Amino acid sequence: xxxxxALAALLALAxxxxxxDWEDTLAAARGxxxxxxxxxxxxxxxxxxxxxxxxxxxxxxxxxxxxxxxDTAEAVNRVLAERAAGRDAGGAVDLIWINGPNFAxxxxxxxxxxxxVAQLPNARFVDLGPGAAAATDFTLPTEGCESPWRxxxxxxxxxxxxxxxxxxSMAALADWAAANPGRLTHPDAANFMGATFLKQALVELxxxxxxxxxxxxDAAWAVATAPLWDWYDRLRPNLWRAGRQFPENxxxxxxxxxxxxxxxxxxxxxxxxxNAVIRGVLPDTVRTVxxxxxxxGNVSFxxxxxxxxxxxxxxxxxxxxxxxxxQARAQDIRVLGAYSVLDPxxxxxxxRAAFDALPGHPALPTLDALGPTLPEPHPGWMTRLAEEWAxxxxx
Amino acid sequence: xxxxxxxxxxAALTAVAALVLAPVLAGLAVTLAMSAGHLPxxxxxxxxxxxxxxxxxxxxxxxxxxxxxxxxxxxxxLSLALAFAAAPALHGSRAARxxxxxxxxxxxxxxxxxxxxxxxxxxxxxxxxxWATGWDVPPDWPTVNDPLGLALIAGLxxxxxxxxxxxxxxxxxxxxxxxxxxxxxxxxxxxxxAWRLAVLPACWPAVRLPVMIVLAYALSxVDPALILGPTLPPTLPVLTLRWFAAGETAMVLPGAAAAVAQALLVAxxxxxxxxxxxxxxxxxxAQAARGDRGRPGRPGRGAALVVxxxxxxxxxxxxxxxxxxxxxxxxxxxxxxxxxxxxxxxxLWRAAAATAGIGALSVALALALAILWLQLAGPLARxxxxxxxxxxxxxxxxxxxxxxxxLLRIGLDPGWPAVVAGxxxxxxxxxxxxxxxxxxxxxxALLRAAAAVGAGPVRRLAAVRLPVMxxxxxxxxxxxxxxxxxxYLPTLTLGGGRVRTLTTEAVALASGGDRxxxxxxxxxxxxxxxxxxxxxxxxxxxxxxxxxxLRGSP
Numbered sequence: 001x002x003x004x005x006a007l008a009a010l011l012a013l014a015x016x017x018x019x020x021d022w023e024d025t026l027a028a029a030r031g032x033x034x035x036x037x038x039x040x041x042x043x044x045x046x047x048x049x050x051x052x053x054x055x056x057x058x059x060x061x062x063x064x065x066x067x068x069x070x071d072t073a074e075a076v077n078r079v080l081a082e083r084a085a086g087r088d089a090g091g092a093v094d095l096i097w098i099n100g101p102n103f104a105x106x107x108x109x110x111x112x113x114x115x116x117v118a119q120l121p122n123a124r125f126v127d128l129g130p131g132a133a134a135a136t137d138f139t140l141p142t143e144g145c146e147s148p149w150r151x152x153x154x155x156x157x158x159x160x161x162x163x164x165x166x167x168x169s170m171a172a173l174a175d176w177a178a179a180n181p182g183r184l185t186h187p188d189a190a191n192f193m194g195a196t197f198l199k200q201a202l203v204e205l206x207x208x209x210x211x212x213x214x215x216x217x218d219a220a221w222a223v224a225t226a227p228l229w230d231w232y233d234r235l236r237p238n239l240w241r242a243g244r245q246f247p248e249n250x251x252x253x254x255x256x257x258x259x260x261x262x263x264x265x266x267x268x269x270x271x272x273x274x275n276a277v278i279r280g281v282l283p284d285t286v287r288t289v290x291x292x293x294x295x296x297g298n299v300s301f302x303x304x305x306x307x308x309x310x311x312x313x314x315x316x317x318x319x320x321x322x323x324x325x326x327q328a329r330a331q332d333i334r335v336l337g338a339y340s341v342l343d344p345x346x347x348x349x350x351x352r353a354a355f356d357a358l359p360g361h362p363a364l365p366t367l368d369a370l371g372p373t374l375p376e377p378h379p380g381w382m383t384r385l386a387e388e389w390a391x392x393x394x395x
Numbered sequence: 396x397x398x399x400x401x402x403x404x405x406a407a408l409t410a411v412a413a414l415v416l417a418p419v420l421a422g423l424a425v426t427l428a429m430s431a432g433h434l435p436x437x438x439x440x441x442x443x444x445x446x447x448x449x450x451x452x453x454x455x456x457x458x459x460x461x462x463x464x465x466x467x468x469x470x471x472x473l474s475l476a477l478a479f480a481a482a483p484a485l486h487g488s489r490a491a492r493x494x495x496x497x498x499x500x501x502x503x504x505x506x507x508x509x510x511x512x513x514x515x516x517x518x519x520x521x522x523x524x525x526w527a528t529g530w531d532v533p534p535d536w537p538t539v540n541d542p543l544g545l546a547l548i549a550g551l552x553x554x555x556x557x558x559x560x561x562x563x564x565x566x567x568x569x570x571x572x573x574x575x576x577x578x579x580x581x582x583x584x585x586x587x588x589a590w591r592l593a594v595l596p597a598c599w600p601a602v603r604l605p606v607m608i609v610l611a612y613a614l615s616x617v618d619p620a621l622i623l624g625p626t627l628p629p630t631l632p633v634l635t636l637r638w639f640a641a642g643e644t645a646m647v648l649p650g651a652a653a654a655v656a657q658a659l660l661v662a663x664x665x666x667x668x669x670x671x672x673x674x675x676x677x678x679x680x681a682q683a684a685r686g687d688r689g690r691p692g693r694p695g696r697g698a699a700l701v702v703x704x705x706x707x708x709x710x711x712x713x714x715x716x717x718x719x720x721x722x723x724x725x726x727x728x729x730x731x732x733x734x735x736x737x738x739x740x741x742x743l744w745r746a747a748a749a750t751a752g753i754g755a756l757s758v759a760l761a762l763a764l765a766i767l768w769l770q771l772a773g774p775l776a777r778x779x780x781x782x783x784x785x786x787x788x789x790x791x792x793x794x795x796x797x798x799x800x801x802l803l804r805i806g807l808d809p810g811w812p813a814v815v816a817g818x819x820x821x822x823x824x825x826x827x828x829x830x831x832x833x834x835x836x837x838x839x840a841l842l843r844a845a846a847a848v849g850a851g852p853v854r855r856l857a858a859v860r861l862p863v864m865x866x867x868x869x870x871x872x873x874x875x876x877x878x879x880x881x882x883y884l885p886t887l888t889l890g891g892g893r894v895r896t897l898t899t900e901a902v903a904l905a906s907g908g909d910r911x912x913x914x915x916x917x918x919x920x921x922x923x924x925x926x927x928x929x930x931x932x933x934x935x936x937x938x939x940x941x942x943x944x945l946r947g948s949p
Binding site: 035037040041043046047050065066067068069070071074075077078081082085087092182240241244245246247248249251252255256258259260261279280281283391393394 | 531533537628640719723731739740800808809891892906909910
């Protein structure tokens with residue numbers, strides 16, 4: 001049975017997508033229930049997913065259920081456990097919001113249904129050429145094993161009413177913390193936001209950024225992370241609660257900024273500050289800090305496990321997420337503010353106009369204002385950073 | 396009773412026990428096997444000491460174990476002391492009815508509310524800032540998640556002290572309290588000493604098992620510890636959850652070892668409790684023998700207020716946050732108001748429906764099985780009833796993960812049916828405890844009269860016994876519902892993330908979610924069981940409004 005599936009996947013990869021194939025997918029998807037395992041930490045994203053669920057139900061007869069994760073690793077483990085138990089079909093996970101180390105782990109273990117992106121009609125609006133951002137995940141080529149749906153950028157934000165002249169690099173942030181002890185913190189590095197904070201510092205401080213594109217060898221690790229740990233050892237005593245306690249995630253940190261318990265919050269979403277202002281969590285004076293040296297950026301994807309129960313339905317959802325109208329609504333700051341993964345050059349004039357007509361928000365930076373996008377290191381670095389941090393902090 | 400009937404009844408009781416206990420026993424067995432390095436799904440076969448060695452090498456383990464013993468032991472001892480102090484003042488008072496919201500509300504809901512009250516940014520700090528404290532930003536005080544676990548102890552006590560008080564009051568209702576008090580007073584004992592020496596020790600047999608349940612719970616609780624407990628390191632149950640959920644397969648076997656260690660910890664604590672009980676008895680006997688009449692003074696309501704005031708504050712804080720728009724620190728009230736958290740976008744009403752559905756199903760099953768149990772019960776069943784309390788003593792971490800693995804092995808999907816089966820293990824013993832007393836106290840003359848007019852056993856049950864027992868049946872259903880609604884770990888692991896109840900969502904939102912959404916989930920999680928309880932109290936009166944003798948005392 002698996003051989004048949006593998007053969008079918010190969011054939012699908014080889015043959016260009018045709019309208020007929022997609023009609024078959026739509027027919028198979030009708031009536032299916034798609035369990036989308038997706039991080040559930042952002043209320044506006046949750047509400048957006050609920051809207052998408054209503055749309056795919058109405059348009060394609062696909063029932064979309066959002067399984068809210070606090071950590072994407074939960075879904076990865078679920079699939080791993082299913083494979084260990086020999087359940088190679090009828091799995092519990094149909095679609096995962098994924099990137100980085102989780103994607104690398106699933107792809108390496110052969111836990112993903114690959115080659116499906118080329119079959120999605122809306123993939124024609126995305127630049128999937130070799131090396132393109134939407135076809136690369138933490139330096140690894142996606143090879144059609146995951147479909148993009150939104151952009152992520154590391155951002156730091158603050159209230160100019162409290163901090164008039166914010167630091168504009170990670171090195172400067174440590175100096176600021178030394179002058180203002182207890183007013184800065186970051187989420188626990190077991191959480192992706194905390195790990196991303198450390199990764200931003202790693203990329204800024206590493207003597208040679210090129211080694212970060214490769215898996216970390218012990219030698220490369222020692223050289224590349226030495227300045228990071230020097231920096232962190234200097235920073236940590238000046239963190240909130242002297243670096244002995246950390247907020248669980250970015251949502252908790254953003255609320256701490258709203259209370260005035262700290263002076264900075266961070267997110268992996270350029271619209272996070274504006275979102276929090278709109279929801280009333282942050283005062284409307286909050287602004288995003290510009291990092292002239294640039295910040296880490298990546299693409300969020302959706303992937304389909306090899307044993308998904310509703311593969312066709314999952315493909316329909318992935319395709320719907322790439323619909324120019326859906327992408328434009330996602331980028332609307334009144335809805336979500338998630339920057340689109342579509343290539344403007346591939347859109348027709350009305351679709352482009354829809355994006356151009358989107359309103360701005362004082363706390364929402366333009367992508368240009370965020371400076372250059374720094375590429376993600378190889379996933380191995382993030383995994384090792386989180387482990388090493390836990391070891392150092394537990395001491 | 397004929398031998399055939401006895402054999403049949405024994406077989407039926409065994410079947411009920413097996414059905415109810417199966418999830419716990421199967422989960423426990425798989426956890427034990429995993430802790431010994433046996434997990435065929437991953438190609439591992441034990442026995443192997445590796446998991447235990449790796450568990451021992453985990454950073455912070457000793458500290459986590461010490462924290463667990465300290466927080467659990469202190470919370471149980473404090474709850475018991477408060478219950479003993481509060482019961483005399485509340486005995487025979489209508490104020491005791493106010494305990495209902497505290498007994499019905501899930502631990503998680505109360506813990507979220509308590510955090511919203513005492514956190515540095517919480518309502519308490521806001522009420523006194525900046526005019527009294529001078530704070531215009533939250534103080535950098537670890538008032539929740541403190542390294543000593545004081546917030547966790549307080550959160551546990553808020554829930555367990557009312558439970559033990561309730562048990563004590565129920566036991567007192569069965570005793571000739573006034574007569575015992577009068578006798579002791581006549582012998583010259585002060586009011587407090589009379590309670591301590593003459594009345595409360597007589598209630599002790601009814602309180603022992605509940606105290607052990609509280610102790611086991613306080614040591615093994617996951618949800619209050621996640622919300623209020625220390626973080627670096629957390630208590631052992633939280634650490635165990637992390638190892639299982641964080642998902643490195645490498646930590647699953649040491650996690651199983653930790654789960655077994657948790658069970659051993661609970662067993663050790665119960666042995667310690669039994670030892671303390673003997674010492675306490677000896678002391679009481681010594682005081683009585685000395686003729687120590689105790690200090691004068693009446694039992695006060697102070698102990699009840701120690702629990703009631705923070706609990707009321709916790710619910711008020713939840714209510715305010717759930718309708719807050721912008722609420723900057725240190726404003727005592729929200730700057731703007733918003734009903735958004737009560738909308739459907741975050742799944743509040745779906746979670747409420749799931750909570751209600753799972754609760755109704757597990758309660759209906761538990762009631763049916765309990766009635767079957769009691770109907771067939773001979774002397775045998777009374778001994779077996781104690782065994783049915785097993786799920787209330789065994790730590791959830793010790794069987795929930797093993798059970799999830801076992802379900803996957805036999806190809807059962809996580810989801811509603813698995814969750815209901817898991818909840819049944821917890822709901823059944825409570826339903827049985829509530830029903831057993833009234834069932835055995837039932838006036839057999841009614842049944843004999845029905846038999847005399849030709850009613851068969853089924854009709855005697857359906858037309859006579861159950862209608863007359865409507866009030867205890869309603870109480871059992873309400874208690875069972877509250878138990879189901881408060882389940883966290885079994886719902887999480889057996890639901891595989893697909894089943895979201897108010898409790899699981901409130902816990903997930905508590906430390907890293909939008910406060911307003913977390914507050915709405917917490918408040919509704921507390922309100923739902925209380926509403927069920929109030930309905931259950933009102934129902935017999937409404938149904939039997941024209942049958943005065945059947946209404947029972949409310």
